[in-house]
Amino acid sequence: MQCLRYQDGRLRLAREPFVDRSNEAVVRVHLAGICGTDLHILNGYAQFSGIPGHEFVGTVEAAPDDQRQWIGRRVVGEINVGCGSCAWCAAGVKEHCLSRTVIGIRERDGAFAELLSLPVANLLEVPAHVGDQAAVFTEPIAAACRILEQVALTGDHRVAVLGDGRLGLLTAQVLRTTGARVTVRGRHARKLAVAHALGLESELDSAASSTDYDVVVDATGRAEGLTRCLELVKPRGTVILKTTCHGDSSWPAWTAVVDEITLIGSRCGPFAPALRMLASGAVQTAPLVAGTLPLAEYASAFELARRELKVLFSL
Amino acid sequence: MQCLRYQDGRLRLAREPFVDRSNEAVVRVHLAGICGTDLHILNGYAQFSGIPGHEFVGTVEAAPDDQRQWIGRRVVGEINVGCGSCAWCAAGVKEHCLSRTVIGIRERDGAFAELLSLPVANLLEVPAHVGDQAAVFTEPIAAACRILEQVALTGDHRVAVLGDGRLGLLTAQVLRTTGARVTVRGRHARKLAVAHALGLESELDSAASSTDYDVVVDATGRAEGLTRCLELVKPRGTVILKTTCHGDSSWPAWTAVVDEITLIGSRCGPFAPALRMLASGAVQTAPLVAGTLPLAEYASAFELARRELKVLFSL
Numbered sequence: 001m002q003c004l005r006y007q008d009g010r011l012r013l014a015r016e017p018f019v020d021r022s023n024e025a026v027v028r029v030h031l032a033g034i035c036g037t038d039l040h041i042l043n044g045y046a047q048f049s050g051i052p053g054h055e056f057v058g059t060v061e062a063a064p065d066d067q068r069q070w071i072g073r074r075v076v077g078e079i080n081v082g083c084g085s086c087a088w089c090a091a092g093v094k095e096h097c098l099s100r101t102v103i104g105i106r107e108r109d110g111a112f113a114e115l116l117s118l119p120v121a122n123l124l125e126v127p128a129h130v131g132d133q134a135a136v137f138t139e140p141i142a143a144a145c146r147i148l149e150q151v152a153l154t155g156d157h158r159v160a161v162l163g164d165g166r167l168g169l170l171t172a173q174v175l176r177t178t179g180a181r182v183t184v185r186g187r188h189a190r191k192l193a194v195a196h197a198l199g200l201e202s203e204l205d206s207a208a209s210s211t212d213y214d215v216v217v218d219a220t221g222r223a224e225g226l227t228r229c230l231e232l233v234k235p236r237g238t239v240i241l242k243t244t245c246h247g248d249s250s251w252p253a254w255t256a257v258v259d260e261i262t263l264i265g266s267r268c269g270p271f272a273p274a275l276r277m278l279a280s281g282a283v284q285t286a287p288l289v290a291g292t293l294p295l296a297e298y299a300s301a302f303e304l305a306r307r308e309l310k311v312l313f314s315l
Numbered sequence: 316m317q318c319l320r321y322q323d324g325r326l327r328l329a330r331e332p333f334v335d336r337s338n339e340a341v342v343r344v345h346l347a348g349i350c351g352t353d354l355h356i357l358n359g360y361a362q363f364s365g366i367p368g369h370e371f372v373g374t375v376e377a378a379p380d381d382q383r384q385w386i387g388r389r390v391v392g393e394i395n396v397g398c399g400s401c402a403w404c405a406a407g408v409k410e411h412c413l414s415r416t417v418i419g420i421r422e423r424d425g426a427f428a429e430l431l432s433l434p435v436a437n438l439l440e441v442p443a444h445v446g447d448q449a450a451v452f453t454e455p456i457a458a459a460c461r462i463l464e465q466v467a468l469t470g471d472h473r474v475a476v477l478g479d480g481r482l483g484l485l486t487a488q489v490l491r492t493t494g495a496r497v498t499v500r501g502r503h504a505r506k507l508a509v510a511h512a513l514g515l516e517s518e519l520d521s522a523a524s525s526t527d528y529d530v531v532v533d534a535t536g537r538a539e540g541l542t543r544c545l546e547l548v549k550p551r552g553t554v555i556l557k558t559t560c561h562g563d564s565s566w567p568a569w570t571a572v573v574d575e576i577t578l579i580g581s582r583c584g585p586f587a588p589a590l591r592m593l594a595s596g597a598v599q600t601a602p603l604v605a606g607t608l609p610l611a612e613y614a615s616a617f618e619l620a621r622r623e624l625k626v627l628f629s630l
Contacts, residue, residue, distance in 0.1 A: 256580040265571035
């Protein structure tokens with residue numbers, strides 16, 4: 001199969017045999033999305049080596065004997081695979097299993113390939129009226145839905161999503177379903193215009209602007225984002241941490257103490273509500289797609305993803 | 316009056332007239348404690364200029380006409396003074412009033428002086444059977460009590476207090492009143508021996524040790540403390556931030572995201588439960604006192620406070 005392989009700090013197009021994992025489903029990938037985390041992985045984040053990519057939609061091509069009813073179904077897939085025997089797995093929280101693998105991120109090949117392997121338990125069928133170009137966004141929307149499990153947002157809350165990128169525009173749409181007043185704050189006029197087109201309140205982020213948010217989400221993907229979040233949030237407010245940069249970063253920890261800020265690390269989320277938001281139209285994805293390219297044009301695709309919103313691989 | 320004055324980066328012994336604030340009480344200080352924050356202030360933290368010191372016990376010597384019943388009472392005092400008219404003050408949360416002053420920390424002279432000024436509303440009378448040497452610890456114990464308002468601890472929780480210093484040994488005593496299993500983790504055999512004498516579980520902190528705590532309190536007073544807290548806490552656990560160092564510091568923010576850690580900034584706390592814990596004997600302070608010196612020996616006092624546990628000024 002054709003795939004992208006990242007090894008020894010270099011990404012290359014490869015053609016190689018697909019390695020089947022017993023007791024898992026084989027999914028033929030239709031579309032795969034490039035995420036900010038993929039860009040960080042190419043900078044050394046998570047010390048990953050293998051086929052990157054963790055956002056996909058595809059069709060089940062093979063499945064273990066007792067799960068053959070999945071063959072032919074159009075699916076998306078949760079990215080964490082637990083050991084199945086630890087306390088975390090027993091509690092159904094495989095994303096914190098200490099022995100977990102994660103497609104395209106941790107010791108498991110990912111979605112920038114014609115085929116990928118995942119346990120059937122990780123798969124969710126995509127409703128017929130949700131197209132591939134929307135369904136491929138399920139994983140990042142699920143990550144935004146995780147915030148709803150961590151903070152009880154209501155119409156009384158003022159929320160800033162800092163960052164007008166892919167994750168910012170999805171997160172803002174997810175959070176506004178709670179009735180909270182959500183503002184996207186960013187630095188790119190053309191991305192803020194997309195936010196506006198999505199009906200989101202948006203504002204060019206400048207040092208002088210409002211600093212009285214109850215909740216601020218760091219969706220900047222930049223290490224410096226947190227410092228700005230601490231300026232924007234009000235005392236005793238909450239900052240949601242979504243940025244995963246490689247290595248250590250610098251922040252004014254003392255301000256979090258003095259203003260008694262709560263910071264909440266937030267990673268993977270539930271796929272079912274994410275699919276429901278796509279099905280209901282509560283989250284729109286079409287305006288985010290900056291381009292759809294074949295794997296062979298991976299260099300252009302990553303270059304585009306560094307500047308623009310969502311870039312998809314078509315397989 | 317005699318006092319210590321910090322100005323232009325230099326601490327000196329001074330003799331100067333006491334400046335009365337109208338509508339406030341005048342307290343004659345008996346004892347004042349040196350806190351880790353005071354040491355940071357002498358390194359530039361909070362850009363403070365004036366008389367430092369915010370832990371004290373004393374006797375009210377003068378009070379506004381309608382509050383003269385306070386004269387002669389032995390008191391401790393909450394350190395934040397709000398504007399009295401903002402939403403925070405209206406909510407009784409003067410410690411987050413944006414225009415607040417704070418004795419010895421922010422635009423208000425502190426306790427390393429024979430006399431200090433505070434609104435009567437900030438004062439609490441000390442029960443007769445709580446001696447000065449215990450009462451002078453009320454403020455840092457209150458700061459530890461703040462954690463109880465922020466996290467609901469029970470007997471099911473494993474808690475590490477990282478740091479075997481002044482704040483660590485007080486915090487561990489406060490948190491164990493919840494029934495939680497609390498371990499002090501530190502680097503100083505003689506301070507851990509004090510922890511042991513206080514009946515606290517204690518352990519020399521080493522890289523290899525347990526990393527499965529539900530809650531970890533950073534009471535290290537060092538910028539590097541947070542990184543170690545993130546190693547000790549389990550996924551989805553909570554880190555309480557108590558350290559206020561001057562300037563920015565470095566941390567592996569991505570681990571807080573991947574492990575979905577909640578970090579909670581924690582500053583000043585309620586004095587009433589702190590006094591109750593002193594009155595009941597739940598918190599012991601005598602083993603923490605490393606020395607009691609006159610203001611004139613401030614150089615030795617600060618030198619001692621850098622190495623040992625609590626150092627008091629006797630006035």
